[in-house]
Amino acid sequence: MSTMQPLDAEKVLLEIWNLLHDINITFFLRHGTCLGAVRDGKLISWDDDIDIGSIIGMHNLNESSIDRAIKKFADSNFEVKVSKTDFHIGVELSKYNIPIDWSCYRVHEESILQYPGVKIPTHLYEELRSVPLLGKSFYVPNPPEEYLTLKYGPNWRIPKRKGFEADIIDSIPESINLSKSSFLTRVSKFLFPKKYLTRIQILSSDLQPLPNVEVTIVGFSKQVTDHNGNIMFKIADKGDYALDIGSGEAREILYEEILEPGKEYTYVQDIIEKQGRLHVLHEKT
DSSP states (O other), rough: OOOOOHHHHHHHHHHHHHHHHTTTTTEEEEEHHIIIIIIIISOOOTTOSSSEETTTTTTEEEEEEHHHHHHHHHHOOOEEEEEOSSSSSEEEEEETEEEEEEEEEBBBBBEEETTTEEEEGGGTSSOOOEETTTTTTEOOSSSSHHHHHOOOOOOOSSSOOOSSSHHHHHTTTTTTTOOOOOHHHHHHHOOOOOGEEEEEEETTTTTTTSSOOOEEEEEEEEEOOTTSEEEEEOOOOOOOEEEEOGGGGGGGEEEEEETTOOEEEEEEOOOSSSSOOOSSEEEOO
């Protein structure tokens, strides 16, 4: 993704503030939008989207109020796309070429799970804190320092345009498992297992298969490539996934890759650029 135009990003965030306040929906800043507001008092100049959140069952939010907000956004000329999982209702918005991700989280074991598998306790959202931004007061988790440490690691106060992904991935326990799916999907995976197997082949920069490489789809599973450089994962839904490939000097984190169940992909090492690459995986035809 390209970086946002600052004036358009500020304009659309203020529109969102007004729209959701008009219908009494509480939302908070999250991810990089929260980081910029708390650390810098402004949006991060190189950010590529606006991230806001709400929690179903907290602050009087339910699915009916989300539906009401979705209609309000559509009536206000936002592009709207809705997705639902066991962990959240995702409302993807766009206006003025600014993407906005409004995640309405479901509570699991007194926590919510934020991409790419960061477990955040709900006590941070019970009494939200206000921070000044763009002449308004926006809510953030409370205390924001605890949230940002959970999300970005202890060095969150240091601006990082690249390399922050490793801080996030390394803070996620291996016990986190996002592979829960609906009953119907679980039954389908049992009856049609190949439909849900996703294969990735890991290749060197000169297109040779790389055996014995550890690959993690964050929050789902860790595998080691076979002698042909192949690994297979089971995923239930098409969407964005974070991958952690290799170790040491050869390690690369792909923070946002689109994967689809039943598809095959190739990954090719880049010996020069190992940080910040996007959409690196290529689907095999």
